[in-house]
Amino acid sequence: MQAMSGYQKALLTLGSKDSDYLKKIYNNVAVIYAQVNDFQSAEAAFLSALDIDPKYKQANFNLGVLYAKQGNSEKALEYWAKATDRQEIFIIEEETKDSNSSK
Numbered sequence: 001m002q003a004m005s006g007y008q009k010a011l012l013t014l015g016s017k018d019s020d021y022l023k024k025i026y027n028n029v030a031v032i033y034a035q036v037n038d039f040q041s042a043e044a045a046f047l048s049a050l051d052i053d054p055k056y057k058q059a060n061f062n063l064g065v066l067y068a069k070q071g072n073s074e075k076a077l078e079y080w081a082k083a084t085d086r087q088e089i090f091i092i093e094e095e096t097k098d099s100n101s102s103k
Contacts (some may be wrong), residue, residue: 010059017048018090019052021077023049023050023052023056023059024050024058025050025051026045026046026048026052027045027046027049027056027058027059027062029048029089030042030043030044030046030059030062030063030066031062033045033060034045034057034062034065034066034069039066039069039070042066043063043066046059046062046066047062047078050063051097054082055082055085057083057084060079060080060082060083060084061079061083062079063079064076064077064083067079072076083088
């Protein structure tokens with residue numbers, strides 16, 4: 001993971017003034033950590049991305065995946081809801097006039 005640390009420092013130095021760039025770096029670094037099962041570092045990096053932009057869909061979605069992998073369904077659903085701009089977990093399908101008509 002020493003190479004990962006060097007990669008992260010280099011990317012943060014290169015894009016340190018652009019918050020849009022930084023959130024993407026944190027998200028991508030978090031994905032790499034998650035892929036090697038370093039869930040604690042992955043969570044910290046996803047949360048750093050969300051500190052920059054709480055509505056950042058990729059980090060919200062990925063953090064939901066991370067929590068699901070750890071068996072925390074409640075937290076996973078919370079972040080997936082944020083990723084889809086939904087405040088509620090359930091989505092109700094509206095019945096339309098056309099869906100009831102027989103052909």
